[in-house]
Amino acid sequence: MPMNAHYRGPIDLPETIPVFPLPGALLLPRGQMPLNIFEPRYLAMIDDALRDSHRLIGMIQPDPMQTPDGDKPKLFKVGCVGRITQLAESGDGRYLIELTGVARFQVVEELDVATAYRQCRVTYAPFAGDFVPRKGEEEVDRSALLVALSDFLKANNLKADWEGIEKAPNEALVNALSMMSPYGTPEKQALLEAPDLKTRAEILVAITEIELAKKNTDGEPPLQ
Numbered sequence: 703m704p705m706n707a708h709y710r711g712p713i714d715l716p717e718t719i720p721v722f723p724l725p726g727a728l729l730l731p732r733g734q735m736p737l738n739i740f741e742p743r744y745l746a747m748i749d750d751a752l753r754d755s756h757r758l759i760g761m762i763q764p765d766p767m768q769t770p771d772g773d774k775p776k777l778f779k780v781g782c783v784g785r786i787t788q789l790a791e792s793g794d795g796r797y798l799i800e801l802t803g804v805a806r807f808q809v810v811e812e813l814d815v816a817t818a819y820r821q822c823r824v825t826y827a828p829f830a831g832d833f834v835p836r837k838g839e840e841e842v843d844r845s846a847l848l849v850a851l852s853d854f855l856k857a858n859n860l861k862a863d864w865e866g867i868e869k870a871p872n873e874a875l876v877n878a879l880s881m882m883s884p885y886g887t888p889e890k891q892a893l894l895e896a897p898d899l900k901t902r903a904e905i906l907v908a909i910t911e912i913e914l915a916k917k918n919t920d921g922e923p924p925l926q
Contacts, residue, residue, distance in 0.1 A: 705785055705787055705802055707756075707757075707785060709804050709805065709833060710833060711826075711830060711833050712805070712825070712826035712827050712830060712833075715756070715758070715783065715804065715805065715807075715826055716756055716758065717810075717823055717824065717825070718813065718821055718822070718823050718824075719758055719759070719760045719783055719807070719821065719822060719824055720747045720750065720751060720758075720759055720760065720817070720819050720820070720821050721759070721760040721761075721762050721777070721781065721819075721820050721821065721822050722737075722744060722747065722759055722760065722761055722762070722819070723762055723763065723764045723775060723777055723820065724761060724762075724763065725763055725764055725766075725887050726763070726886065726887055726890060727761055727763065727890075728761075728782075728880060728881045728883075728890040728893060728894055729761040729781075729782040729784050729801060729803045729881065730782060730803050730806075730877040730880060730881060730893075730894070731782065731803045731804060731805055731806070731832040731833075731877070732802065732803055732835060732873070732874070732877065733802070733803045733877045733878060733881050734787075734800055734801070734802055734803075735761065735784060735800065735801045735803070735881065736798070736799070736800050737797075737798075737799050737800070737801065738796060738797075738798060739796060739797040739798075739799060740795065740796045740797075742818070743817075743818035743819045744819060745795075745796075745797060746817065746818060746819060747759065747817070747819040748786070748789070748797050748799065750817070751786060752786065752789070756785070757785050757786045758783050758784065758785055758786075758804070759783070759784055759786065759801060760781045760782070760783045760784075760807060760822065760824065761781055761782050761783075761784060761801065762777050762778060762780075762781030762782075762809070762822075763777070763778050763781070763887055763890065763891055763894075764776065764777055764778075764887075765777060765778045766887060774820070777809060777812070777820075777822075778809075778891055779808055779809050780806055780807070780808055780809075780891070780894060780895050781806065781807055781809070781824075781894075782803050782804075782805065782806045782807070782894065783803075783804050783805060783806075783807055783824075783826075784801030784802055784803045784804060785801065785802050785804055786799055786800075786801060787800055787801070787802040788800035803877075804832075805826050805829055805832035805833055806826070806828075806829040806832055806894065806895075807824035807825065807826050807829070808824060808825050808826075808827075808828050808829075809822045809823075809824055810822070810823045810824055810825055811823050831898070835873070836871060836872070836873045837873075837898075837899065838898045838899045838900055839871060839872035839873045839876075839899055840872070841898075841899070841900040842872040842876060842899055842900050842903045843900075843903060843904070843907075844872055844875070846903075846907050847875065847876065847879070847903050847906065847907055848867070850906070850907045850910040850911060851867070851879065851910075853910070853911075853914055854910050854914065857914055857917055857918075872899065872903075873899055876899055876902055876903045876906065877899075877902075879906060880893040880902060880906055883906065883909070883910075885909055885913070889909050892905055892909075893905055893906060893909075
């Protein structure tokens with residue numbers, strides 16, 4: 703998804719961003735995430751983001767291993783900021799939006815704010831490579847990734863557009879498959895925090911092989 707804004711590095715992004723905690727949601731740089739927004743606090747967040755020239759929202763997962771602070775779940779330290787690149791009104795009070803991933807961030811601190819939605823001060827410095835499209839994709843073991851995908855599809859009686867898959871660049875393929883994968887919160891976080899594209903592809907292949915082995919061993923549907 704092309705963006706009207708061009709982000710060359712961490713300096714182009716704001717230090718304070720609204721965050722949307724959502725379990726199982728994985729946004730990666732240059733990936734697209736559709737969202738159905740209906741809670742009043744997040745409708746307000748979208749309205750405020752649209753007033754802001756940045757139009758940015760940080761996607762982040764709640765950390766289930768940490769004790770919640772009252773009614774607020776603790777957050778993982780790493781998320782990904784996305785720009786609102788599409789928005790439609792549903793007619794019944796909802797927003798249908800699409801976020802395009804820009805870069806990952808590390809939470810420095812959560813701020814005490816008056817808004818109903820949460821806001822954090824963040825740094826993008828640890829993920830400066832995210833601003834370089836297709837960085838490191840020549841190191842991806844594409845054949846291993848496609849074998850794992852094929853095995854997954856066969857095991858679950860699914861079909862895919864192989865012509866489109868074969869034409870996709872490695873970055874788009876790895877990130878799209880990671881975002882669409884049916885795995886849980888810890889696995890999604892591991893994919894998010896992978897230091898580079900090669901490692902993310904390796905993690906995705908390893909998780910898929912483990913889940914397929916479980917499925918073949920005990921007959922349970924661990925991927926659902």
